[in-house]
Amino acid sequence: MSLIDNIVVSGGTHGNERTGVCLVKKWMENPTCYESLCKSARVELVFANPEAVRLNRRYRDFDMNRAFSQTCLDVSAEPQQYEFRRARELNRIYGPKGPDTKTDLILDVHNTGSNMGLCLILSARDPFTMKASAVLTQEFDDAWIYYQPEERSASPYFGTVAKADVCIEIGPQQHGTLDARLFERTEKLVKRYLELADEWNRGELQKRPPIPVKVYTQLRDLGYPKAWTGAPIEAMIHPDLLGRDYRELRKGDKLFRTFDGKDILYEGEADGRESVWPIFINEPAYYEKDIAMSLTVKSVEMW
Protein backbone atom coordinates (compact mmCIF):
# COMPACT_ATOMS: atom_id res chain seq x y z
CA MET A 1 0.00 0.00 0.00
CA SER A 2 1.23 3.51 -0.76
CA LEU A 3 -0.48 6.31 1.19
CA ILE A 4 -3.55 5.70 3.30
CA ASP A 5 -6.02 8.40 2.35
CA ASN A 6 -9.31 6.91 3.50
CA ILE A 7 -10.00 4.84 6.60
CA VAL A 8 -13.30 3.38 7.78
CA VAL A 9 -13.78 2.28 11.38
CA SER A 10 -16.85 0.04 11.59
CA GLY A 11 -18.81 -1.56 14.38
CA GLY A 12 -21.98 -3.61 14.39
CA THR A 13 -21.18 -5.71 11.34
CA HIS A 14 -22.68 -8.25 13.73
CA GLY A 15 -25.37 -6.44 15.67
CA ASN A 16 -24.84 -8.11 19.05
CA GLU A 17 -21.10 -7.49 19.18
CA ARG A 18 -21.38 -4.42 21.30
CA THR A 19 -17.78 -3.28 21.72
CA GLY A 20 -17.61 -1.96 18.17
CA VAL A 21 -21.16 -0.65 18.28
CA CYS A 22 -20.47 1.38 21.42
CA LEU A 23 -17.06 2.53 20.21
CA VAL A 24 -18.51 3.89 16.95
CA LYS A 25 -21.42 5.47 18.84
CA LYS A 26 -19.05 7.13 21.33
CA TRP A 27 -16.81 8.48 18.57
CA MET A 28 -19.75 9.72 16.48
CA GLU A 29 -20.96 11.70 19.49
CA ASN A 30 -17.46 12.91 20.44
CA PRO A 31 -15.30 13.34 17.32
CA THR A 32 -12.50 14.73 19.47
CA CYS A 33 -11.91 11.11 20.55
CA TYR A 34 -10.33 10.30 17.20
CA GLU A 35 -10.12 13.23 14.79
CA SER A 36 -6.59 14.30 15.67
CA LEU A 37 -5.07 10.81 15.54
CA CYS A 38 -4.52 10.50 11.79
CA LYS A 39 -4.73 13.94 10.24
CA SER A 40 -3.15 12.67 7.04
CA ALA A 41 -6.25 10.59 6.21
CA ARG A 42 -10.02 10.99 6.15
CA VAL A 43 -11.51 8.78 8.88
CA GLU A 44 -15.14 7.69 8.61
CA LEU A 45 -17.27 5.79 11.11
CA VAL A 46 -20.09 3.41 10.30
CA PHE A 47 -22.59 1.07 11.93
CA ALA A 48 -22.27 -1.63 9.32
CA ASN A 49 -25.52 -3.49 10.12
CA PRO A 50 -27.85 -1.03 11.87
CA GLU A 51 -30.85 -3.34 11.61
CA ALA A 52 -29.00 -6.11 13.47
CA VAL A 53 -27.79 -3.55 16.04
CA ARG A 54 -31.42 -2.53 16.61
CA LEU A 55 -32.39 -6.18 17.11
CA ASN A 56 -29.27 -6.89 19.22
CA ARG A 57 -28.76 -9.98 17.09
CA ARG A 58 -25.86 -11.16 14.97
CA TYR A 59 -27.93 -10.54 11.85
CA ARG A 60 -31.52 -10.28 10.74
CA ASP A 61 -31.74 -12.56 7.70
CA PHE A 62 -28.20 -13.67 6.89
CA ASP A 63 -24.70 -13.26 8.30
CA MET A 64 -23.66 -10.00 6.60
CA ASN A 65 -19.98 -10.72 7.13
CA ARG A 66 -20.37 -13.58 4.69
CA ALA A 67 -22.01 -11.44 1.99
CA PHE A 68 -19.12 -9.50 0.46
CA SER A 69 -17.74 -11.98 -2.04
CA GLN A 70 -17.71 -10.57 -5.57
CA THR A 71 -20.26 -13.19 -6.54
CA CYS A 72 -22.69 -12.02 -3.83
CA LEU A 73 -22.19 -8.38 -4.72
CA ASP A 74 -22.64 -8.99 -8.45
CA VAL A 75 -25.99 -10.81 -8.43
CA SER A 76 -28.17 -8.82 -10.81
CA ALA A 77 -31.56 -9.03 -9.07
CA GLU A 78 -32.18 -6.94 -5.94
CA PRO A 79 -31.78 -9.40 -3.04
CA GLN A 80 -34.68 -10.15 -0.70
CA GLN A 81 -32.58 -10.56 2.42
CA TYR A 82 -31.71 -7.41 4.31
CA GLU A 83 -28.02 -8.17 4.77
CA PHE A 84 -27.39 -8.78 1.08
CA ARG A 85 -29.01 -5.43 0.29
CA ARG A 86 -26.98 -3.68 3.01
CA ALA A 87 -23.77 -5.34 1.80
CA ARG A 88 -24.34 -3.90 -1.67
CA GLU A 89 -25.06 -0.50 -0.20
CA LEU A 90 -21.83 -0.57 1.83
CA ASN A 91 -20.00 -1.64 -1.30
CA ARG A 92 -21.42 1.34 -3.20
CA ILE A 93 -20.47 3.76 -0.42
CA TYR A 94 -17.01 2.44 0.50
CA GLY A 95 -16.03 0.27 -2.47
CA PRO A 96 -16.50 -0.85 -5.09
CA LYS A 97 -14.59 -3.94 -4.05
CA GLY A 98 -11.52 -4.26 -6.26
CA PRO A 99 -8.70 -2.04 -7.49
CA ASP A 100 -10.93 1.07 -7.83
CA THR A 101 -12.21 1.10 -4.26
CA LYS A 102 -12.54 4.46 -2.53
CA THR A 103 -11.32 3.04 0.78
CA ASP A 104 -7.74 2.22 1.64
CA LEU A 105 -8.27 0.64 5.04
CA ILE A 106 -11.19 -0.82 7.00
CA LEU A 107 -10.84 -1.52 10.71
CA ASP A 108 -13.85 -3.71 11.50
CA VAL A 109 -14.42 -4.29 15.22
CA HIS A 110 -15.95 -7.61 16.27
CA ASN A 111 -16.40 -9.64 19.45
CA THR A 112 -16.00 -13.32 20.11
CA GLY A 113 -17.09 -15.39 23.08
CA SER A 114 -13.83 -17.33 22.76
CA ASN A 115 -10.81 -16.54 24.88
CA MET A 116 -8.97 -14.75 22.10
CA GLY A 117 -7.86 -11.48 23.65
CA LEU A 118 -7.21 -8.80 21.04
CA CYS A 119 -7.09 -10.88 17.88
CA LEU A 120 -5.91 -9.08 14.76
CA ILE A 121 -7.15 -10.94 11.71
CA LEU A 122 -5.28 -10.23 8.51
CA SER A 123 -6.74 -11.40 5.23
CA ALA A 124 -3.71 -10.57 3.08
CA ARG A 125 -0.01 -9.84 3.36
CA ASP A 126 -0.49 -6.10 3.14
CA PRO A 127 2.61 -4.12 4.22
CA PHE A 128 0.80 -1.59 6.41
CA THR A 129 -1.53 -3.97 8.26
CA MET A 130 1.37 -6.39 8.85
CA LYS A 131 3.73 -3.77 10.23
CA ALA A 132 1.11 -1.97 12.32
CA SER A 133 -0.23 -5.23 13.76
CA ALA A 134 3.29 -6.37 14.56
CA VAL A 135 3.85 -3.14 16.50
CA LEU A 136 0.60 -3.71 18.41
CA THR A 137 1.66 -7.20 19.51
CA GLN A 138 4.57 -5.43 21.20
CA GLU A 139 2.36 -2.82 22.85
CA PHE A 140 -0.54 -5.04 24.00
CA ASP A 141 0.29 -8.17 25.94
CA ASP A 142 -2.83 -10.01 24.74
CA ALA A 143 -2.73 -9.06 21.05
CA TRP A 144 -2.43 -11.95 18.60
CA ILE A 145 -2.09 -12.26 14.85
CA TYR A 146 -4.41 -14.59 12.97
CA TYR A 147 -3.65 -14.82 9.28
CA GLN A 148 -6.51 -16.04 7.15
CA PRO A 149 -5.36 -15.87 3.55
CA GLU A 150 -8.06 -15.91 0.95
CA GLU A 151 -8.38 -14.77 -2.63
CA ARG A 152 -9.71 -11.22 -2.11
CA SER A 153 -12.57 -11.28 -4.60
CA ALA A 154 -13.86 -14.55 -3.08
CA SER A 155 -13.55 -13.39 0.52
CA PRO A 156 -16.94 -12.70 2.11
CA TYR A 157 -15.83 -10.21 4.77
CA PHE A 158 -16.75 -6.52 4.88
CA GLY A 159 -13.13 -5.46 5.26
CA THR A 160 -12.26 -6.83 1.84
CA VAL A 161 -14.21 -3.98 0.24
CA ALA A 162 -11.15 -1.85 1.05
CA LYS A 163 -7.62 -2.20 -0.29
CA ALA A 164 -6.50 -3.47 3.11
CA ASP A 165 -8.28 -4.38 6.32
CA VAL A 166 -7.96 -5.68 9.83
CA CYS A 167 -10.82 -7.56 11.44
CA ILE A 168 -10.36 -6.89 15.14
CA GLU A 169 -11.86 -9.75 17.21
CA ILE A 170 -12.15 -8.97 20.90
CA GLY A 171 -12.85 -11.66 23.47
CA PRO A 172 -13.98 -13.30 25.56
CA GLN A 173 -17.17 -11.28 25.64
CA GLN A 174 -20.65 -12.74 25.59
CA HIS A 175 -22.64 -11.58 22.61
CA GLY A 176 -25.11 -8.87 23.46
CA THR A 177 -23.07 -7.70 26.46
CA LEU A 178 -20.25 -5.31 27.27
CA ASP A 179 -17.06 -5.80 29.24
CA ALA A 180 -15.66 -2.45 30.35
CA ARG A 181 -12.02 -3.58 30.43
CA LEU A 182 -12.26 -4.98 26.91
CA PHE A 183 -14.02 -1.83 25.69
CA GLU A 184 -11.22 0.36 26.99
CA ARG A 185 -8.48 -1.85 25.56
CA THR A 186 -10.23 -1.99 22.21
CA GLU A 187 -10.54 1.78 22.05
CA LYS A 188 -6.80 2.12 22.76
CA LEU A 189 -6.00 -0.46 20.09
CA VAL A 190 -8.10 1.19 17.38
CA LYS A 191 -6.64 4.59 18.27
CA ARG A 192 -3.15 3.13 17.86
CA TYR A 193 -4.02 1.81 14.39
CA LEU A 194 -5.01 5.36 13.39
CA GLU A 195 -1.79 6.78 14.82
CA LEU A 196 0.23 4.11 13.05
CA ALA A 197 -1.54 4.93 9.77
CA ASP A 198 -0.38 8.51 10.26
CA GLU A 199 3.14 7.24 10.99
CA TRP A 200 2.92 5.20 7.77
CA ASN A 201 1.85 8.26 5.77
CA ARG A 202 4.86 10.13 7.13
CA GLY A 203 7.06 7.29 5.89
CA GLU A 204 8.24 6.41 9.39
CA LEU A 205 6.47 3.16 10.20
CA GLN A 206 8.17 1.53 7.23
CA LYS A 207 11.57 2.39 8.71
CA ARG A 208 11.03 0.55 12.00
CA PRO A 209 13.26 -2.50 12.24
CA PRO A 210 11.66 -5.91 11.58
CA ILE A 211 9.61 -7.28 14.48
CA PRO A 212 9.40 -10.99 15.32
CA VAL A 213 5.74 -12.04 15.45
CA LYS A 214 3.93 -15.27 16.17
CA VAL A 215 1.57 -15.83 13.26
CA TYR A 216 -1.40 -18.21 13.56
CA THR A 217 -2.33 -19.18 10.01
CA GLN A 218 -5.71 -20.74 9.22
CA LEU A 219 -5.47 -24.47 8.45
CA ARG A 220 -9.10 -25.61 8.59
CA ASP A 221 -12.29 -25.37 10.60
CA LEU A 222 -13.25 -28.31 12.77
CA GLY A 223 -16.90 -29.28 13.32
CA TYR A 224 -18.58 -30.92 16.28
CA PRO A 225 -19.00 -34.70 16.24
CA LYS A 226 -22.35 -35.47 14.60
CA ALA A 227 -24.02 -38.53 13.17
CA TRP A 228 -24.72 -36.66 9.93
CA THR A 229 -24.91 -33.08 8.63
CA GLY A 230 -27.70 -31.23 10.37
CA ALA A 231 -27.91 -33.76 13.22
CA PRO A 232 -27.61 -32.57 16.82
CA ILE A 233 -24.07 -32.42 18.10
CA GLU A 234 -22.92 -35.51 19.97
CA ALA A 235 -20.15 -34.02 22.07
CA MET A 236 -18.96 -30.83 23.73
CA ILE A 237 -15.56 -29.12 23.72
CA HIS A 238 -13.43 -31.03 26.21
CA PRO A 239 -13.10 -29.20 29.54
CA ASP A 240 -9.30 -29.38 29.25
CA LEU A 241 -9.46 -27.48 25.95
CA LEU A 242 -12.09 -24.85 26.79
CA GLY A 243 -10.58 -21.35 26.92
CA ARG A 244 -7.18 -22.52 25.66
CA ASP A 245 -7.13 -20.63 22.37
CA TYR A 246 -3.68 -20.29 20.72
CA ARG A 247 -2.28 -23.25 22.74
CA GLU A 248 -0.78 -26.24 21.02
CA LEU A 249 -3.08 -29.26 20.57
CA ARG A 250 -1.17 -32.45 19.93
CA LYS A 251 -2.23 -35.79 18.55
CA GLY A 252 -3.66 -37.73 21.48
CA ASP A 253 -4.79 -34.62 23.43
CA LYS A 254 -8.37 -34.42 24.64
CA LEU A 255 -10.62 -32.68 22.12
CA PHE A 256 -14.29 -33.41 22.87
CA ARG A 257 -16.34 -34.94 25.68
CA THR A 258 -19.52 -36.87 24.84
CA PHE A 259 -22.71 -36.43 26.85
CA ASP A 260 -21.97 -39.85 28.33
CA GLY A 261 -18.64 -38.62 29.65
CA LYS A 262 -16.36 -40.27 27.10
CA ASP A 263 -13.29 -38.43 25.86
CA ILE A 264 -12.62 -37.98 22.14
CA LEU A 265 -8.95 -37.40 21.33
CA TYR A 266 -7.36 -35.33 18.60
CA GLU A 267 -6.09 -37.72 15.97
CA GLY A 268 -3.81 -35.38 14.02
CA GLU A 269 -4.28 -34.19 10.46
CA ALA A 270 -4.79 -36.36 7.41
CA ASP A 271 -1.43 -35.20 6.01
CA GLY A 272 0.44 -36.49 9.05
CA ARG A 273 0.70 -33.17 10.90
CA GLU A 274 0.53 -33.88 14.64
CA SER A 275 0.18 -30.37 16.13
CA VAL A 276 -2.29 -27.55 15.60
CA TRP A 277 -3.20 -24.35 17.49
CA PRO A 278 -6.99 -24.02 17.89
CA ILE A 279 -8.75 -20.65 18.08
CA PHE A 280 -12.43 -19.62 18.17
CA ILE A 281 -12.94 -22.51 20.59
CA ASN A 282 -16.65 -22.81 21.46
CA GLU A 283 -17.59 -19.53 19.74
CA PRO A 284 -21.40 -19.24 20.16
CA ALA A 285 -22.05 -17.86 16.69
CA TYR A 286 -20.29 -20.77 15.05
CA TYR A 287 -22.55 -23.53 16.35
CA GLU A 288 -24.91 -22.81 13.45
CA LYS A 289 -21.97 -22.95 11.06
CA ASP A 290 -20.91 -26.26 12.61
CA ILE A 291 -17.52 -24.91 13.63
CA ALA A 292 -16.30 -26.11 17.03
CA MET A 293 -12.99 -24.30 16.54
CA SER A 294 -10.60 -23.15 13.82
CA LEU A 295 -7.31 -24.99 13.61
CA THR A 296 -4.25 -22.91 12.84
CA VAL A 297 -0.55 -23.52 12.46
CA LYS A 298 1.87 -21.34 14.34
CA SER A 299 5.00 -19.82 12.87
CA VAL A 300 7.37 -17.03 13.80
CA GLU A 301 8.06 -14.43 11.14
CA MET A 302 9.86 -11.10 10.93
CA TRP A 303 7.38 -8.34 9.98
Next chain:
Amino acid sequence: MSLIDNIVVSGGTHGNERTGVCLVKKWMENPTCYESLCKSARVELVFANPEAVRLNRRYRDFDMNRAFSQTCLDVSAEPQQYEFRRARELNRIYGPKGPDTKTDLILDVHNTGSNMGLCLILSARDPFTMKASAVLTQEFDDAWIYYQPEERSASPYFGTVAKADVCIEIGPQQHGTLDARLFERTEKLVKRYLELADEWNRGELQKRPPIPVKVYTQLRDLGYPKAWTGAPIEAMIHPDLLGRDYRELRKGDKLFRTFDGKDILYEGEADGRESVWPIFINEPAYYEKDIAMSLTVKSVEMW
Protein backbone atom coordinates in the same frame (compact mmCIF):
# COMPACT_ATOMS: atom_id res chain seq x y z
CA MET B 1 -46.15 -30.70 50.24
CA SER B 2 -47.32 -34.20 51.06
CA LEU B 3 -46.22 -36.93 48.64
CA ILE B 4 -44.58 -36.12 45.34
CA ASP B 5 -46.38 -38.19 42.72
CA ASN B 6 -45.59 -36.32 39.52
CA ILE B 7 -42.34 -34.63 38.55
CA VAL B 8 -41.52 -32.80 35.33
CA VAL B 9 -37.90 -32.16 34.31
CA SER B 10 -37.84 -29.48 31.63
CA GLY B 11 -35.19 -27.97 29.42
CA GLY B 12 -35.37 -25.43 26.64
CA THR B 13 -37.83 -23.08 28.30
CA HIS B 14 -35.32 -20.70 26.75
CA GLY B 15 -34.20 -22.27 23.49
CA ASN B 16 -30.54 -21.20 23.58
CA GLU B 17 -29.90 -22.48 27.11
CA ARG B 18 -28.42 -25.73 26.00
CA THR B 19 -27.58 -27.52 29.22
CA GLY B 20 -31.23 -28.33 29.90
CA VAL B 21 -31.95 -29.01 26.24
CA CYS B 22 -29.13 -31.56 26.01
CA LEU B 23 -29.93 -33.09 29.39
CA VAL B 24 -33.57 -33.70 28.42
CA LYS B 25 -32.50 -35.01 25.01
CA LYS B 26 -29.97 -37.38 26.59
CA TRP B 27 -32.50 -38.70 29.10
CA MET B 28 -35.24 -39.11 26.47
CA GLU B 29 -32.86 -41.25 24.43
CA ASN B 30 -31.56 -43.17 27.47
CA PRO B 31 -34.31 -43.53 30.10
CA THR B 32 -31.97 -45.64 32.22
CA CYS B 33 -30.20 -42.39 33.08
CA TYR B 34 -33.05 -41.39 35.39
CA GLU B 35 -35.85 -43.93 35.64
CA SER B 36 -34.60 -45.73 38.73
CA LEU B 37 -33.86 -42.57 40.74
CA CYS B 38 -37.35 -41.84 42.04
CA LYS B 39 -39.49 -44.95 41.67
CA SER B 40 -42.11 -43.50 43.98
CA ALA B 41 -43.07 -40.83 41.44
CA ARG B 42 -43.85 -40.56 37.76
CA VAL B 43 -41.07 -38.53 36.08
CA GLU B 44 -41.75 -36.79 32.77
CA LEU B 45 -39.36 -34.94 30.49
CA VAL B 46 -40.22 -32.01 28.25
CA PHE B 47 -38.66 -29.55 25.84
CA ALA B 48 -40.67 -26.59 27.04
CA ASN B 49 -40.13 -24.33 24.01
CA PRO B 50 -39.24 -26.58 21.06
CA GLU B 51 -39.61 -23.78 18.52
CA ALA B 52 -37.01 -21.66 20.35
CA VAL B 53 -34.76 -24.72 20.67
CA ARG B 54 -35.00 -25.18 16.90
CA LEU B 55 -34.03 -21.53 16.38
CA ASN B 56 -31.33 -21.67 19.11
CA ARG B 57 -32.79 -18.44 20.43
CA ARG B 58 -34.14 -17.48 23.83
CA TYR B 59 -37.64 -17.27 22.34
CA ARG B 60 -39.36 -16.76 19.03
CA ASP B 61 -41.95 -14.06 19.74
CA PHE B 62 -41.95 -13.49 23.50
CA ASP B 63 -40.05 -14.69 26.56
CA MET B 64 -42.10 -17.80 27.44
CA ASN B 65 -40.83 -17.82 31.02
CA ARG B 66 -42.78 -14.59 31.51
CA ALA B 67 -46.04 -16.03 30.13
CA PHE B 68 -47.38 -18.19 32.97
CA SER B 69 -49.15 -15.66 35.15
CA GLN B 70 -52.79 -16.54 35.66
CA THR B 71 -53.72 -13.39 33.74
CA CYS B 72 -51.70 -14.50 30.70
CA LEU B 73 -53.11 -18.02 30.84
CA ASP B 74 -56.69 -16.81 31.22
CA VAL B 75 -56.93 -14.45 28.22
CA SER B 76 -59.96 -15.68 26.29
CA ALA B 77 -58.80 -15.15 22.69
CA GLU B 78 -56.23 -17.53 21.18
CA PRO B 79 -52.91 -15.61 21.36
CA GLN B 80 -51.03 -14.72 18.20
CA GLN B 81 -47.56 -15.11 19.68
CA TYR B 82 -46.12 -18.61 19.71
CA GLU B 83 -44.92 -18.58 23.31
CA PHE B 84 -48.29 -17.57 24.72
CA ARG B 85 -49.91 -20.45 22.82
CA ARG B 86 -47.23 -22.87 24.00
CA ALA B 87 -47.58 -21.64 27.59
CA ARG B 88 -51.27 -22.44 27.51
CA GLU B 89 -50.56 -25.85 26.03
CA LEU B 90 -48.02 -26.64 28.78
CA ASN B 91 -50.56 -25.45 31.32
CA ARG B 92 -53.18 -27.84 29.89
CA ILE B 93 -50.74 -30.75 29.92
CA TYR B 94 -49.03 -30.22 33.29
CA GLY B 95 -51.39 -27.84 35.12
CA PRO B 96 -53.79 -26.27 35.34
CA LYS B 97 -51.93 -23.75 37.44
CA GLY B 98 -53.49 -23.64 40.88
CA PRO B 99 -54.59 -26.15 43.53
CA ASP B 100 -55.86 -28.72 41.00
CA THR B 101 -52.61 -29.03 39.05
CA LYS B 102 -51.55 -32.51 37.92
CA THR B 103 -47.89 -31.80 38.65
CA ASP B 104 -46.31 -31.75 42.09
CA LEU B 105 -42.83 -30.61 41.13
CA ILE B 106 -41.19 -28.96 38.12
CA LEU B 107 -37.40 -28.88 37.85
CA ASP B 108 -36.76 -26.33 35.09
CA VAL B 109 -33.15 -26.19 33.89
CA HIS B 110 -31.82 -22.84 32.69
CA ASN B 111 -28.47 -21.25 31.94
CA THR B 112 -27.12 -17.82 32.71
CA GLY B 113 -24.08 -16.02 31.37
CA SER B 114 -23.49 -14.67 34.88
CA ASN B 115 -21.04 -16.25 37.28
CA MET B 116 -23.74 -17.93 39.36
CA GLY B 117 -22.62 -21.53 39.66
CA LEU B 118 -25.51 -23.88 40.41
CA CYS B 119 -28.19 -21.42 41.44
CA LEU B 120 -31.33 -22.95 42.94
CA ILE B 121 -34.17 -20.47 42.58
CA LEU B 122 -37.09 -21.04 44.93
CA SER B 123 -40.31 -19.16 44.32
CA ALA B 124 -42.04 -20.19 47.55
CA ARG B 125 -41.26 -21.58 51.00
CA ASP B 126 -42.19 -25.12 50.04
CA PRO B 127 -40.96 -27.73 52.54
CA PHE B 128 -39.58 -30.21 49.99
CA THR B 129 -37.76 -27.74 47.73
CA MET B 130 -36.30 -25.97 50.76
CA LYS B 131 -35.02 -29.14 52.40
CA ALA B 132 -33.73 -30.74 49.20
CA SER B 133 -32.01 -27.53 48.08
CA ALA B 134 -30.42 -27.14 51.51
CA VAL B 135 -29.01 -30.67 51.21
CA LEU B 136 -27.61 -29.82 47.78
CA THR B 137 -25.76 -26.77 49.08
CA GLN B 138 -23.94 -29.24 51.32
CA GLU B 139 -23.15 -31.63 48.48
CA PHE B 140 -22.15 -29.13 45.76
CA ASP B 141 -19.58 -26.50 46.65
CA ASP B 142 -20.95 -24.00 44.12
CA ALA B 143 -24.68 -24.40 44.79
CA TRP B 144 -26.50 -21.28 45.97
CA ILE B 145 -30.05 -20.52 47.08
CA TYR B 146 -31.85 -17.57 45.54
CA TYR B 147 -35.27 -16.96 47.02
CA GLN B 148 -37.59 -14.97 44.82
CA PRO B 149 -40.93 -14.82 46.64
CA GLU B 150 -43.91 -13.94 44.52
CA GLU B 151 -47.63 -14.48 44.74
CA ARG B 152 -47.97 -17.76 42.85
CA SER B 153 -50.85 -16.87 40.55
CA ALA B 154 -49.05 -13.68 39.50
CA SER B 155 -45.70 -15.39 38.92
CA PRO B 156 -44.86 -15.70 35.22
CA TYR B 157 -42.51 -18.69 35.43
CA PHE B 158 -43.18 -22.13 33.97
CA GLY B 159 -42.39 -23.85 37.25
CA THR B 160 -45.33 -22.19 38.96
CA VAL B 161 -47.70 -24.40 36.97
CA ALA B 162 -46.76 -27.12 39.49
CA LYS B 163 -47.40 -27.20 43.22
CA ALA B 164 -43.69 -26.64 43.82
CA ASP B 165 -40.72 -25.90 41.60
CA VAL B 166 -37.04 -25.21 41.41
CA CYS B 167 -35.65 -23.10 38.60
CA ILE B 168 -32.09 -24.36 38.23
CA GLU B 169 -29.85 -21.60 36.79
CA ILE B 170 -26.45 -22.83 35.68
CA GLY B 171 -23.61 -20.45 34.87
CA PRO B 172 -21.48 -18.96 33.61
CA GLN B 173 -22.29 -20.38 30.20
CA GLN B 174 -22.69 -18.35 27.06
CA HIS B 175 -26.12 -18.72 25.54
CA GLY B 176 -26.18 -21.05 22.59
CA THR B 177 -23.12 -22.97 23.81
CA LEU B 178 -22.27 -25.90 26.05
CA ASP B 179 -19.74 -26.25 28.82
CA ALA B 180 -19.00 -29.92 29.49
CA ARG B 181 -18.11 -29.46 33.17
CA LEU B 182 -21.32 -27.57 33.81
CA PHE B 183 -23.34 -30.16 31.91
CA GLU B 184 -21.97 -32.95 34.05
CA ARG B 185 -22.52 -31.07 37.30
CA THR B 186 -26.05 -30.16 36.27
CA GLU B 187 -26.90 -33.74 35.47
CA LYS B 188 -25.65 -34.84 38.89
CA LEU B 189 -27.66 -32.09 40.57
CA VAL B 190 -30.93 -32.94 38.82
CA LYS B 191 -30.40 -36.63 39.58
CA ARG B 192 -29.97 -35.76 43.25
CA TYR B 193 -33.25 -33.82 43.27
CA LEU B 194 -34.99 -36.96 41.99
CA GLU B 195 -33.31 -39.12 44.64
CA LEU B 196 -34.23 -36.61 47.33
CA ALA B 197 -37.85 -36.63 46.14
CA ASP B 198 -37.79 -40.40 46.65
CA GLU B 199 -36.28 -39.87 50.10
CA TRP B 200 -39.08 -37.38 50.80
CA ASN B 201 -41.72 -39.88 49.71
CA ARG B 202 -40.23 -42.43 52.12
CA GLY B 203 -40.57 -39.85 54.88
CA GLU B 204 -36.83 -39.73 55.46
CA LEU B 205 -35.77 -36.37 54.08
CA GLN B 206 -38.09 -34.63 56.54
CA LYS B 207 -36.23 -36.28 59.43
CA ARG B 208 -32.82 -34.86 58.52
CA PRO B 209 -31.64 -32.31 61.08
CA PRO B 210 -31.98 -28.63 60.14
CA ILE B 211 -29.27 -27.36 57.80
CA PRO B 212 -27.86 -23.83 57.96
CA VAL B 213 -28.18 -22.16 54.54
CA LYS B 214 -27.22 -18.82 53.11
CA VAL B 215 -30.35 -17.44 51.46
CA TYR B 216 -30.15 -14.65 48.87
CA THR B 217 -33.58 -13.03 48.78
CA GLN B 218 -34.65 -10.80 45.90
CA LEU B 219 -34.71 -7.12 46.81
CA ARG B 220 -35.00 -5.38 43.43
CA ASP B 221 -33.62 -5.36 39.91
CA LEU B 222 -31.19 -2.63 38.97
CA GLY B 223 -31.09 -1.14 35.46
CA TYR B 224 -28.22 0.32 33.49
CA PRO B 225 -27.67 4.09 33.63
CA LYS B 226 -29.71 5.66 30.82
CA ALA B 227 -30.86 9.13 29.91
CA TRP B 228 -34.45 7.89 29.60
CA THR B 229 -36.34 4.63 29.16
CA GLY B 230 -35.45 3.07 25.85
CA ALA B 231 -32.29 5.16 25.44
CA PRO B 232 -28.95 3.43 24.87
CA ILE B 233 -27.12 2.49 28.03
CA GLU B 234 -24.58 5.04 29.22
CA ALA B 235 -22.33 2.80 31.28
CA MET B 236 -21.07 -0.76 31.66
CA ILE B 237 -20.80 -3.01 34.70
CA HIS B 238 -17.69 -1.86 36.56
CA PRO B 239 -14.71 -4.19 35.95
CA ASP B 240 -14.32 -4.63 39.72
CA LEU B 241 -17.88 -6.00 39.94
CA LEU B 242 -17.97 -8.22 36.86
CA GLY B 243 -18.20 -11.90 37.79
CA ARG B 244 -18.64 -11.17 41.50
CA ASP B 245 -22.15 -12.55 41.93
CA TYR B 246 -23.22 -13.25 45.56
CA ARG B 247 -20.51 -10.88 46.93
CA GLU B 248 -21.41 -7.99 49.16
CA LEU B 249 -21.71 -4.60 47.46
CA ARG B 250 -21.47 -1.72 49.90
CA LYS B 251 -22.41 1.92 49.61
CA GLY B 252 -19.47 3.64 47.92
CA ASP B 253 -18.30 0.53 46.00
CA LYS B 254 -17.77 0.78 42.26
CA LEU B 255 -20.89 -0.16 40.32
CA PHE B 256 -20.67 1.06 36.72
CA ARG B 257 -18.04 2.52 34.40
CA THR B 258 -19.05 5.08 31.75
CA PHE B 259 -17.72 4.91 28.20
CA ASP B 260 -15.57 7.92 29.12
CA GLY B 261 -13.92 5.95 31.91
CA LYS B 262 -15.73 7.52 34.86
CA ASP B 263 -16.72 5.36 37.82
CA ILE B 264 -20.29 5.34 39.14
CA LEU B 265 -20.55 4.25 42.77
CA TYR B 266 -23.29 2.34 44.56
CA GLU B 267 -25.23 4.84 46.65
CA GLY B 268 -27.12 2.45 48.90
CA GLU B 269 -30.86 1.86 48.97
CA ALA B 270 -33.53 4.51 49.40
CA ASP B 271 -34.51 3.00 52.75
CA GLY B 272 -31.03 3.50 54.16
CA ARG B 273 -29.76 -0.06 53.57
CA GLU B 274 -26.05 0.13 52.77
CA SER B 275 -25.26 -3.44 51.64
CA VAL B 276 -26.71 -5.68 48.93
CA TRP B 277 -25.58 -8.90 47.24
CA PRO B 278 -25.88 -8.63 43.42
CA ILE B 279 -26.58 -11.63 41.18
CA PHE B 280 -27.32 -12.01 37.46
CA ILE B 281 -24.54 -9.46 36.91
CA ASN B 282 -24.27 -8.66 33.18
CA GLU B 283 -26.68 -11.43 32.14
CA PRO B 284 -26.95 -11.10 28.33
CA ALA B 285 -30.68 -11.85 28.17
CA TYR B 286 -31.47 -9.08 30.62
CA TYR B 287 -30.10 -6.19 28.56
CA GLU B 288 -33.44 -6.07 26.74
CA LYS B 289 -35.25 -6.10 30.08
CA ASP B 290 -32.98 -3.29 31.29
CA ILE B 291 -31.65 -5.33 34.18
CA ALA B 292 -27.95 -4.87 34.87
CA MET B 293 -28.18 -7.12 37.91
CA SER B 294 -30.61 -8.28 40.60
CA LEU B 295 -29.93 -7.02 44.09
CA THR B 296 -30.53 -9.47 46.91
CA VAL B 297 -30.16 -9.47 50.66
CA LYS B 298 -28.29 -12.28 52.34
CA SER B 299 -29.45 -14.11 55.44
CA VAL B 300 -28.64 -17.36 57.17
CA GLU B 301 -31.55 -19.63 57.97
CA MET B 302 -32.03 -23.14 59.28
CA TRP B 303 -33.84 -25.27 56.66
